[in-house]
Amino acid sequence: MDPLSDIITLLRPSAAIAKPTSGRGQWGVRYRSYNAPGFTVVLTGEAWVTLGDRKPLRIAEGDFLLLPTTPAFSLCSEPAVACILAEPLAKAVRHGEQGGEPDFSALGGSFSIENVNASLLLALLPDAIHIPASAGRGTRFGRVIELLSEECVADYPGKELIIQRLLETLLIEALRWDIIGNREASAGLLNGLRDPAMARALRAIHEDVRARWTVADLAGIAGMSRSGFAARFNEVVGFAPIEYLARWRIAIAKKALLSGAKSLDRIADEIGYESANAFSTAFSKRLGCSPGRFARMHAGASPGTPAVSGGSLA
DSSP: OOHHHHHHHHHOOEEEEEEEEEEESSOEEEEOOBSSOEEEEEEEEEEEEEETTSOOEEEETTOEEEESSBOSEEEESSTTSOOEEOOOOSSOEEEEOOSSOOSEEEEEEEEEBOSTTHHHHHTTSOSOEEEOHHHHTTSHHHHHHHHHHHHHHOOOTTHHHHHHHHHHHHHHHHHHHHHHTOSSOOSSHHHHHHSHHHHHHHHHHHHOTTSOOOHHHHHHHHTSOHHHHHHHHHHHHSSOHHHHHHHHHHHHHHHHHHHTOSOHHHHHHHTTOSSHHHHHHHHHHHHSSOHHHHHHHTTTOOTTSOBOOSOOBO
């Protein structure tokens, strides 16, 4: 698989919470951070989102906002409105005036992801992806937004299931859009896949993680000098090439350990270590525990059971 597919496969995202959110008049709420992807799709009207100490971001009808690791944020009708602390709920929420037609409505929520590799893999993604309606209009992404909007206002059999599947598709399309359409992305895997030379090196790593890759090998694939490639990779992806390789190997190893279907010798061989002892040493150095202890500590966290996120965006 390609690097993006690899990341999504290990994270195994699914829509854990998807709820309607609306508001009328002046209103503002703020939420604490939670370490899971949050999203909102604006159905009608507009609102303002403020992430940490950043400038307020306007989101309007047809916009999509994805926060791979959701920081503390506020959502309000206008930037200057005072916000009250709110707790995420898994049911419909109405902000501001409770009577009358809302002047803002959205579908907000969060995705559940595989907990064991979440922190490692989410660090490879941008901290926010905002796709305005104007950017998505007429594209595959825009068509998914239209289908989702139609499904939210309809009352067809199987509605909840369709919304879940459309949201999962929307997540992947948003990550893909960040590679293809976003020219101002921060360092990370998606930024690396946007750079043709770095993309060749990343694909080589993911296609053969077992290989004894060196910086010189990867530089040759990228068509660059060793020093130039190392500096560029670190700038674009956010990690040195061999550090990225090591992190990816450990991510694969974690999944294999939780399945319990492979011996340490086999895992070590499949991810490029010369022996089970070499793998155990590298694993312990990074995680502070042996592979066996890690497997015992997470015995109840089967790779087939994603962790449920603790909140929702909007």
